[in-house]
Amino acid sequence: MKETKDACNLNNCFLCTNSVKDWLPAISTHKKNFAVKKGESIFKEGDPVKGIYFVYTGKVKVHKRWNNDKELIIRFAKPGDILGHMGLGNNPVYPVATTALEPTTLCYIDLAFFESTLNVNHKFTYALMKFFADELQKSEQRMRNLVHMPVKERIALAMLNLKKMFGVDAAGAINMELTRQDLSSYAAVSYETWFKVTQDFIQEKMIAVTGKSITLQNEAVLQKLVDDANGGFE
Amino acid sequence: MKETKDACNLNNCFLCTNSVKDWLPAISTHKKNFAVKKGESIFKEGDPVKGIYFVYTGKVKVHKRWNNDKELIIRFAKPGDILGHMGLGNNPVYPVATTALEPTTLCYIDLAFFESTLNVNHKFTYALMKFFADELQKSEQRMRNLVHMPVKERIALAMLNLKKMFGVDAAGAINMELTRQDLSSYAAVSYETWFKVTQDFIQEKMIAVTGKSITLQNEAVLQKLVDDANGGFE
DNA sequence: CGCTTCATTGAAAAATGTCAACGTGTGTGG
DNA sequence: CCACACACGTTGACATTTTTCAATGAAGCG
Known part of the structure; x- marks a missing residue:
């Protein structure tokens, strides 16, 4: 995973499209961009949570390992989606792994700036809450489907x-x-x-x-x- | 499910404990309280979403039906927990059913007031976002466990x-x-x-x-x- | 007391995963 | 260019797990 410049123009990720205009300069200063190669891991299960990622281009699988050789793909992420948000709760460790399925570019902000964003940028907090509500609904639907x-x-x-x-x-x-x-x-x-x-x-x-x-x-x-x-x- | 008076003193549900003080009067005016008997349903799958519930006392199961006679219990809710939040996304229909497992008291606010709360009461939106992040993490963990x-x-x-x-x-x-x-x-x-x-x-x-x-x-x-x-x- | 409902149990069936074998390609080094 | 090893797709047989079904027994209730 390599840091890149200018990969993002502040208009196509969850963070930027859901922020108030006057917060964009701050984002621009703090964000990092990464390029991830196909097959490369963005973070792994158990890694400490350092920040949150937004998918700008490409496709990513979110998966959980089982017994060394089995895995379950929880969901896929595509442009506009969020990665690493499950580490936001009380547990400061990623509960899942994420791997790029094709060349992918990411926007990244660290936890400290993420927290500032939440405090300042209520539109974003609101959007994030809605996003989670949707994800949760999908997750529970999927849970039942997989079980039955x-x-x-x-x-x-x-x-x-x-x-x-x-x-x-x-x-x-x-x-x-x-x-x-x-x-x-x-x-x-x-x-x-x-x-x-x-x-x-x-x-x-x-x-x-x-x-x-x-x-x-x-x-x-x-x-x-x-x-x-x-x-x-x- | 019967509406009750004075069941809640604004200090033991997710809504009240996560609200800023000066919003409590508004909550007090708008909230409704309900008493639910053991075995009684609070809402069912497919019911239109009208509002959101907070568990004050008692225990509730959150379940999803399957083929008329099978069901999966997704999770349980106990005092301090939230019910009906999965309807908050784009889909205005509850994707799960909830049934009281013992006599339960609930705090309820309708969607309109809920939205006002979100706009005014950023502390609450923030807490809700965190709550969802946690729930999502648990849900995905549980999904993998149930599958494997x-x-x-x-x-x-x-x-x-x-x-x-x-x-x-x-x-x-x-x-x-x-x-x-x-x-x-x-x-x-x-x-x-x-x-x-x-x-x-x-x-x-x-x-x-x-x-x-x-x-x-x-x-x-x-x-x-x-x-x-x-x-x-x- | 008879009826219904639920608990308990075993046997059989169905669904799914595991294992091993075989073929087919593909790349590598001679 | 060939021989070989190696990975992967493909397949069938088999083992295991889990559910389903049915029968029996126990318990509550009018």
């Missing part, structure tokens, strides 16, 4: 989520390259299981896979799988 | 959590009465499985159960189960 949904449905849901989050490219493929390991970690299933279910989906013409690109060919059926699993409750 | 931990460990963890959250009574039993259904929903396992594992724990003198009281007799072993499952990662 069968594997097939979880994988269908994962694919739908990815498309919703990252959109599709010109060819119609989900605009995100993930290793198969990552895909299975996101759906919270073993790699082999993920593979087999995916084969089924391909057989049934619900998705198409070429290399690392995934195209949803029949979103309606995938959605129906998920809906049926929910039994009418969302 | 085997049943036995999940149940051990559930018991330890309950003790940590609610403490013990004079006899040393966990200070909370839950139906066995609720217990299994909290550990995210089927009722029968919960029962069988619990029997094992009793055999091995790790817990004792009399009626609805549960006593942890060997917390260290339960904790070790959980720690081992985590493989050194917290």
Whole structure:
């Protein structure tokens, strides 16, 4: 992770777009920008919290390790999102790890300046509170889904989520390259299981896979799988 | 749920303890107090969000339904906690249900006044933001635990959590009465499985159960189960 | 006393993960 | 350019875990 200059023009991250105008100069002085290479870690589980990151460009996975070789991808972060906010509570240690999935640029402010910002910049505090409320809602929704949904449905849901989050490219493929390991970690299933279910989906013409690109060919059926699993409750 | 007078003296809920002094009169005028009977629902999944609740006394479960007959208990709320905040994001519908587990008193403010509070009362917004950050951290931790931990460990963890959250009574039993259904929903396992594992724990003198009281007799072993499952990662 | 509800238990089924093997490519050093 | 090792995708068989189902027993209640 390398510090860079001028990567950010104060207009496309959560911090800047949610700050009052006259606080921007202060941000400009205090912020740092970083460039992160694909596959590089931004922080790891257990690292002491020193500051908070805002994603400017790129994509990042937020994950939690399990038993040395398994992991669960909690969520993805994309431009406009926040990283490292879970360390803001009482526990001064990051509870999750974050890794760039493609070249990523970040805006960073240290905890001290972050606290000043919260005190001065009420618009930001408010926006942050709302952001957390949303994240919490998503997290609890996801918790229930992961706990109760069968594997097939979880994988269908994962694919739908990815498309919703990252959109599709010109060819119609989900605009995100993930290793198969990552895909299975996101759906919270073993790699082999993920593979087999995916084969089924391909057989049934619900998705198409070429290399690392995934195209949803029949979103309606995938959605129906998920809906049926929910039994009418969302 | 019945409205009551004078149930709250402005000093023991999240709202009041985190507000600036001169905002308390306004709260006093706008707040409502409710008494909820054991087993009664405060709001249900899908209900439109009208306001936010603060637990004054009692205990509440926050749960999400699944397929008409299964549910997952997301978390518990006790005095000082907040209910209904997940509706604060963009989605104006409660994503979870809340049900009183014993006679409970609540403080309630409607959304309009809540928004005014946020605008005026920055101390409160700040505290709320911190609260959400903590909740989010717990939620993500719990998500990973529920996904990766085997049943036995999940149940051990559930018991330890309950003790940590609610403490013990004079006899040393966990200070909370839950139906066995609720217990299994909290550990995210089927009722029968919960029962069988619990029997094992009793055999091995790790817990004792009399009626609805549960006593942890060997917390260290339960904790070790959980720690081992985590493989050194917290 | 009969009925309903809940607790308890065992057996069977279903879902998922684990393991090992095989093939296919891909890069490297000779 | 070839041979080899190595990583990774792919697959099937198998083991394990967990749930589901059904039967039985116990307990409360009109």
